[in-house]
Amino acid sequence: MNRPLETQLLRLKALLQKNAQTAFGKALGFESISSYEEFTRRVPLTNYDTFKPWIDRIREGEPSVLTADRVTHLIPTSGSSGARKLIPFTTDLQREFHAAIAPWLVDLQRSFPKLIGGPAYWSITPPATSAESEISAVPVGFDSDCAYLGGARETLVKATLAVPPEALRSIEPEHYRYCTLLHLLRCRDLRLISVWHPSLPGLLMDALPEHWERLLADIAHGTDQFGALAMRPLPRRARELESLDPREPSALWPHLSVISCWADGPAALAARELRRLFPKTVIQSKGLLATEGVVTLPFASGHPLAVCSHFYEFIDDSGRATPCDALKAGAEYEVVITTGGGLYRYRLGDRVRVTGRLGRTPSLQFLGRAGNVSDLFGEKLSETFVAEALRELFAEYSPRFALLAPERWLHAGRYTLYVEGIPEGPWAERLDRILRRNPHYACCRDLGQLHLPRVVFVTNGHGAFMKRFIDAGRKAGDIKPAALSCLCDWEEHFSLESMPDRARRENATTAF
Incomplete structure (x- = not known):
């Protein structure tokens, strides 16, 4: 924890040396890379489309394509576009997961x-x-x-x-x-x-x-x-x-004693409801993990970067990528990983905020998906902004589910908030006032491109949200919580709450 950059550069060196004779390593000249700066010049920032042709070769049985280690499995997951991805899994990647999971389990049992x-x-x-x-x-x-x-x-x-x-x-x-x-x-x-x-x-x-x-x-x-x-x-x-x-x-x-789960970003509202259900149980915010790799782990009351696992970079708002030692407290970044599974300078698509340090290692909070921006008419609503808006909107309540999504309406557009577990109220007007803090949204509202948001009460909201993606072939564990969806047809997937059910629930809430 006290030498994060040194640890990270050693990890990068080991990955490049081990995989220098792979097809990908030869194509990008891994063997002659001797510094981080040379690594960034030789290897561009990547996404899944970069690796798909290489992974297709792995799928056909070709060895030493991305890694010297044999690929034992291809793990299906999916991206924001919904298209399926196959992530190579190797013994080296497994060791990288262990390097994060083991200290979390030790700290968990030491604390409880x-x-x-x-x-x-x-x-x-x-x-x-x-x-x-x-x-x-x-x-x-x-x-x-x-x-x-x-x-x-x-x-x-x-x-x-x-x-x-x-x-x-x-x-x-x-x-x-x-x-x-x-x-x-x-x-x-x-x-x-x-x-x-x-x-x-x-x-x-x-x-x-x-x-x-x-x-x-x-x-x-x-x-x-x-x-x-x-x-x-x-x-x-x-x-x-x-x-x-x-x-x-x-x-x-x-x-x-403990429930470990996502509790940051879009998952914060659901975590609040979980605390109400289990008031005597500690709700521990899980670290940031994905099928591709692990970013942070819960440890010593923080979420430090898993510096002994992969090599990490962070893209700031100017688009510049830097290693972990350059991160500034309070700043937000997009995560980039290089792993033993053969993903190099891979844009994970997650945004994080630096909340402090454990030793000299940055502690990070998950904010949401970096590329999740809804933009019907130029309003540019990001998931990070929407998640914070919903937390403010429901400061005194614990909705079981909340999702904001756009829709076309009357030759223009509007946003619909699908919500579960709150009483009736002037939610649409309050939400509109908060969203207007985004100047692009305010401009679209003033020009009449966007109408006042509406609020739709649903039942089993998260179950319907999950079912939509599971029916499309995704695993439940791969579906990350979301405060914002760019899809416009959610109403046909939700069950709307009936007036009698709503009256019974609000009476119960009042009595409580």
Whole structure:
């Protein structure tokens, strides 16, 4: 933590030397690169389109294309355009993930000793479906997220799983939720929940009242209504649960110490709702991870850059890329990574803010996607700006879901806020006042290009948001939270809240 630049330059040197004789390394002259400045001259900033022809060669079975290490898997993910990407996975990339995950786990157990040896729920996302048959000499995808760890670490994590991966083989959402709840409820001693999006525990808790009686019966008899696994009957646990209220989830797991999830940027509002559901549990903001690599890790009450993993650069507002030692407190940057998986100067597409330092290593906060900008008429609304606007708009509330999206309307346009879990109010006018702080938006409003925003109340908002992308072939763990979408047809994907349901909810909120 005290020599980040020295550590980073050594990592860059090792990557270039190791991969100098690959097809990509020869094409860009890795062997003669002796400094960071030479590296930036030889290797341009890249994106997935840069690497796709090279990855196609890997998929056809050609060795030593991007890395000297053998590519063991190609991991599917997707970008902001929605097109599928295949990310090479190697043993070197696996070691880079370990270099970040291991200190996080040590710090987590040091901060919360009761976690040691206790069962945990690690979100194992169902595999994405694809209409295409896979034609690849390299396996595409893992059976479960645990395979990222590999070896002894994978075995160790599987030994503490409250929900075994084999229980979640089905990709039917209802089966997935039911089986997850069944195994979690069986596990009275649950200590840790680690998920990606903070709304996932809320979605699971929503399903509890509907399935409560069936779940208790399955727990008592060791059955599963889907017949997936044979389990030991737990009649005592069933009787204990029978005395509890499924609408008060914090009482169901008395030893639950930590929930680790995204809690920054667009995920902040959902994290606030999660804190309301589990008031006695610490909500730890997860570090910034992607399929391509890891950027930060939770450690010592901060989120320091994972300097022992990849080599990192940061693009400032002027478009200049710099290494980590040049970062300024309070400034915002776009992240660029060079990894052992064969991605060089790869624009990850995430924006971060420097919040401080741990030793001399910068600590970073995730803000949102760098390229997510909605611009129907020149209003240039960025996700970072919208996420902050929604946090201000709902300062006194905890909406379960909130997404702003554009739409064409009356030969012009307007923005619609799809929201769940707040009472009626003059939200559209308040939102408009906040968005007008963006001068481009204000100009479009004054010119009549954009009408007043509208607010639409929805039910199961995050579930519908996830379903849209999962149906398009994405894995749940690859879908990052978003405060802003550039897509214009969201209303047909959401279920709108009925007036009677809204009245009942607002009466309940008032009574509370």
